[in-house]
Ligand SMILES: NC(=O)c1ccc[n+]([C@@H]2O[C@H](COP(=O)([O-])OP(=O)(O)OC[C@H]3O[C@@H](n4cnc5c(N)ncnc54)[C@H](OP(=O)(O)O)[C@@H]3O)[C@@H](O)[C@H]2O)c1
Ligand SMILES: *[C@@H]1O[C@H](CO)[C@@H](O)[C@H](O)[C@H]1NC(C)=O
């Protein structure tokens with residue numbers, strides 16, 4: 001070792017060498033003293049800041065995507081004032097045994113928003129991954145969804161409590177009515193009344209906001225007619241978001257426009273076309289063209305398109321490299337954005353996700369002409 005601290009002194013105890021040793025020791029002491037002083041100062045600042053944050057009782061700002069490469073928003077502000085991060089990790093079809101690792105990778109890359117649901121059957125593992133990240137709970141946005149079998153007001157709080165227990169958290173940032181279809185308890189049989197009029201379900205969710213178990217409430221898979229029907233009631237809290245299928249094949253420009261005009265944030269689910277159509281989506285000629293021109297991947301082109309459209313985007317992946325890839329959002333040049341928007345909206349829309357038939361309904365859930 002020949003560093004300053006370890007430079008060996010000659011064995012000879014002459015006065016000169018002694019003086020040299022003393023000088024060096026004094027120097028070391030000075031350096032150590034400065035080092036300790038600076039460390040103590042920084043620690044003081046850290047304690048002061050975290051103390052102030054605790055005292056003010058305020059939610060610390062949610063860290064959103066840190067790598068939005070532009071003026072695109074990293075968050076949207078909801079009616080409550082809470083800021084929802086633009087890009088989330090979706091965890092539908094992320095199996096138990098792999099979903100925890102996916103959530104951990106996402107949090108490492110910088111995601112601070114997880115889009116889950118009771119029905120995905122993986123909330124306990126998601127909760128463990130969030131806990132073990134060591135990131136403070138208030139810095140992570142967690143969404144869950146109320147399943148169809150629990151729409152009856154008396155079933156909602158127990159369903160929510162089950163989700164909270166599994167996630168191991170005292171509150172959700174966002175709780176959505178997963179589908180505008182209510183099933184009778186423990187069955188797949190439609191409850192016609194609660195389906196036609198979801199207000200009793202909504203009113204119970206409002207109560208749970210006031211109880212502090214949910215910070216924001218919203219809807220999912222609601223079309224314009226259903227939103228109008230729900231919001232014609234004397235709501236205490238209006239829906240914070242509507243989570244719907246938005247992708248190249250089903251871009252829903254009318255719903256997007258209407259939602260903007262009515263101050264309702266949309267969340268894009270199956271943004272890459274879902275498991276069934278992701279390959280096709282990533283090989284759409286205009287997507288490939290933009291990808292080549294900008295030197296970004298086809299998935300990044302599509303995710304960036306969603307953000308520029310003004311929606312939250314919820315790509316799902318359990319593959320670390322893709323989780324990383326999907327978090328890099330780019331501000332597409334206006335002309336390329338318009339080309340992609342035009343291409344997406346000029347073919348007949350085609351949904352990837354539509355359980356109407358599977359649930360034995362004699363109507364389409366998404367039909368604007370409501371069946372009652
Ligand atoms: N509210 C609702 O009713 C509803 C319905 C559907 C979805 N959602 C939400 O939306 C989220 C996303 O939707 P989704 O899972 O249907 O579809 P998606 O995110 O459009 O697509 C997921 C598929 O794309 C693959 N993939 C992801 N990133 C990729 C990349 N960069 N390159 C190539 N392939 C990639 C994934 O594979 P790997 O995982 O194998 O990497 C997976 O097969 C869900 O997880 C859920 O949170 C909500
Ligand atoms: C931002 O964009 C530039 C080129 O447009 C790219 O080189 C850089 O890697 C991007 N940064 C991030 C964090 O995505």
Ligand SMILES: *[C@@H]1O[C@H](CO)[C@@H](O)[C@H](O)[C@H]1NC(C)=O
Nearest residue numbers: 196197229230231232233372
């Ligand atoms: C919503 O639609 C249902 C079914 O038609 C109806 O009973 C209910 O009154 C409507 N709600 C409002 C507030 O208009």
Ligand SMILES: *[C@@H]1O[C@H](CO)[C@@H](O)[C@H](O)[C@H]1NC(C)=O
Nearest residue numbers: 286288289290291292293294
């Ligand atoms: C993309 O499309 C444009 C117009 O059709 C064409 O001129 C250009 O060469 C294409 N670029 C790539 C990289 O494919």
